[in-house]
Amino acid sequence: MLSKKAKYALKAMLMLAEQPEGLLIQAPDIADRQKVPGKFLEAILLDLKRRGLVHSQRGKQGGYCLAKPADRITFGEIIRIMDGPLAPIPCASMTSYRRCADCRDEAACAIRQVMLRTRDAMASVLDHVSLADVSAGTHRDLVSTALAG
């Protein structure tokens, strides 16, 4: 399950992706528009900033904007920052593998094999859909995106 935090992060990033390049948007604007709790959103944006996905400026007339072009930020990237690995089980994660303590023979583990395939299936969507692919400003056809990936 996607946490609220991840969902709010996606909403915020999509809103930033719709803005003209370089324009700064304030946290309260995003909170109002996207109906997310203001202080909670602040924490989320701070997190996204620390991870290099958004740029921020303090003080009057400050705000947030994307730190990279929208076509170079994927859903998977955002979700991993907020919720951790995509894989349903740590032993099937590419980005943060961890062995199962209770596993007799990992190479033969049926659960792991199926979860690897599940992870791949999820990643084949989430790591290939960028903000630009779906944002209102620069909408591209989803089917062609899928075929290209």
Added chain:
Amino acid sequence: MLSKKAKYALKAMLMLAEQPEGLLIQAPDIADRQKVPGKFLEAILLDLKRRGLVHSQRGKQGGYCLAKPADRITFGEIIRIMDGPLAPIPCASMTSYRRCADCRDEAACAIRQVMLRTRDAMASVLDHVSLADVSAGTHRDLVSTALAG
């Protein structure tokens, strides 16, 4: 993330799938063999029984066995029972849809569209891999399974 409960359920079901048809296995045997806490496993098996995936018999010489052929029980079925819907977000679930309170226009929601595709990707694996597909007794080739599905 798959909960421990779901993981243990999969382990138990896979072990049952490996047994000769109709042979009853006791909960402590499964717990020992699969290294899962005994009492926790009891609760899980009870749940699986109530949902019609396993058959149980009480009393001496009792135990558990699959209630259906192993090729008619999928990973998705088990995971949904233990952890709920596959979809990362309720508004993208086929089996237990729920609208987002904070959504302005569901039809246009980019997050929902991507999560629908993610759900489909997950389901294309989990709803098409059965216990028989991966269990030691009746192993089938995963690639051919994938192509067939």
Added chain:
DNA sequence: CTTTATTCCTACTAAACCAATAGAGATAAT
């Protein structure tokens, strides 16, 4: 009919995590 092995069921608990809030500090524009 008693003993024993098993599933069934309810209740409880400790720890972790989630969703959010509070309040003060730092910084930049006006």
Added chain:
DNA sequence: ATTATCTCTATTGGTTTAGTAGGAATAAAG
């Protein structure tokens, strides 16, 4: 100096997870 904004730390209430405890019901075996 004032004000608007991001930055940071701490705290909180609620929920979920991962179990544990203990007994009731049932069925087989002696």
